[in-house]
Amino acid sequence: MAVLSPFRALRPDPAVAAVVASVPYDVVSTGEARALAHANPLSFLHVTRAEIDLSDSTSPYDEAVYAQAVRNFEGLKRAAPLVLDAEPSLYVYRLGMGTHVQTGVGGAYSLDEYDRGLIKKHEKTRRDKEDDRTRHIVDLRAQTGIVFLTHQPAADVTAAVARVCAGAPCYAFTAPDEVTHTVWRADGPAGDALVAAYAALPALYIADGHHRAASAARARTALAATADAPASRFLAVAFPDDQVQILAYNRVVRDLAGLGQAGFLAAVRARMPVAPSGTGVPAARGQVGMFVDGAWHLLSLPEAPAGAPHGDTLDVERLHQQVLAPVLGIGDVRADKRIDFVGGSRGTTELERLVTSGAAAVAFSMHPVAIGDLVAIADAGGIMPPKSTWFEPKLRDGLLVHLV
Numbered sequence: 001m002a003v004l005s006p007f008r009a010l011r012p013d014p015a016v017a018a019v020v021a022s023v024p025y026d027v028v029s030t031g032e033a034r035a036l037a038h039a040n041p042l043s044f045l046h047v048t049r050a051e052i053d054l055s056d057s058t059s060p061y062d063e064a065v066y067a068q069a070v071r072n073f074e075g076l077k078r079a080a081p082l083v084l085d086a087e088p089s090l091y092v093y094r095l096g097m098g099t100h101v102q103t104g105v106g107g108a109y110s111l112d113e114y115d116r117g118l119i120k121k122h123e124k125t126r127r128d129k130e131d132d133r134t135r136h137i138v139d140l141r142a143q144t145g146i147v148f149l150t151h152q153p154a155a156d157v158t159a160a161v162a163r164v165c166a167g168a169p170c171y172a173f174t175a176p177d178e179v180t181h182t183v184w185r186a187d188g189p190a191g192d193a194l195v196a197a198y199a200a201l202p203a204l205y206i207a208d209g210h211h212r213a214a215s216a217a218r219a220r221t222a223l224a225a226t227a228d229a230p231a232s233r234f235l236a237v238a239f240p241d242d243q244v245q246i247l248a249y250n251r252v253v254r255d256l257a258g259l260g261q262a263g264f265l266a267a268v269r270a271r272m273p274v275a276p277s278g279t280g281v282p283a284a285r286g287q288v289g290m291f292v293d294g295a296w297h298l299l300s301l302p303e304a305p306a307g308a309p310h311g312d313t314l315d316v317e318r319l320h321q322q323v324l325a326p327v328l329g330i331g332d333v334r335a336d337k338r339i340d341f342v343g344g345s346r347g348t349t350e351l352e353r354l355v356t357s358g359a360a361a362v363a364f365s366m367h368p369v370a371i372g373d374l375v376a377i378a379d380a381g382g383i384m385p386p387k388s389t390w391f392e393p394k395l396r397d398g399l400l401v402h403l404v
Helices: 014-020 030-037 063-079 111-115 127-140 155-165 188-199 210-222 260-269 315-324 344-356 371-379
Strands: 009-012 082-084 090-097 100-110 147-151 171-174 180-186 204-208 233-240 249-253 274-277 287-292 295-300 339-343 362-365 401-403
Touching: 009 014, 014 171, 063 127, 090 155, 090 188, 100 111, 100 147, 100 155, 100 188, 111 210, 111 233, 127 210, 147 210, 155 180, 155 188, 180 188, 204 210, 204 371, 210 233, 233 401, 249 315, 249 344, 260 274, 260 287, 287 315, 287 344, 339 344, 344 362
Parallel strands: 147 233
Antiparallel strands: 009 082, 009 401, 090 100, 090 180, 100 233, 147 204, 171 180, 249 339, 249 362, 274 295, 287 295, 287 362
């Protein structure tokens, strides 16, 4: 079963929701966050990335940043204002991006189920990132980042969601990135129907937000929360897996390990077929676009060995095993500073820009991972290769806050 609980959301007045709502804290650098929040004192980035209000030299993990986040949070409550719902509720949250639409259910989900593996993971987390968000939750006494969950489609969930969406939304706006955000409040019988529908689901899966979930679990311990306390649950929105959209998670490498462009291309050609490509966008699984020496090439990856774990069959891992590790000397992609990752929403144009500007020496355009791969790996208790999936569109921070 999936335990879904209503909660008293702290949320912005509808008149200012569009300016309060911000991109998730972990998809932008400090510089990007500073630029986005410039001239907007109500941006929730002042809470989630409070270093933007300190000197440029301030580390995001400096003690002063957490104190600034608390001050900014308290100030935003008054200035926006942010209003605490009188009664616990659930929320239906719809995202629209072009022709793509997905509708999920926001609420407080069980950390006990997370601990027991009923909310399934597919990604390892980094301790430093956990430390950061755990401290953020504990100091603010609030979960400000929303975990993105997914689940198998269910007729009862679909019907209950449709009934909520027949009413008037509490928020409806288009963000600067042209993504539409529509939120409905569900309480009373409508909320009860959602709780019952979720109770019949066999499992939930973390799609995006492993660090947020892990940090919520650590904050629960730090706060010595009892089983019925708000801190024993975490803020999330869950979407049916036939609605979610995974884009490519592309790679750029800063240098060619001393090979030079001709030597690098020769080394790659010795390991797999390489053909010219006009766009750099791979059309199918097993293909990777590669931009180097001012041109796109199409790599045809060798198959993974028979009997390999599911995660090893993914293109990102096959590229690592065939090119990144043996040719470019990239070891742990989580720690190696020579490699960086670019979300698929930025397209191949951004990859070309990084290489032609000299910020990178080579770029790799990936084919998106399928949601079925994520579910299969999580069901088997496996771990996907780092930086495998980029979910788009993304939920906005600041529309729903869970006080703990």
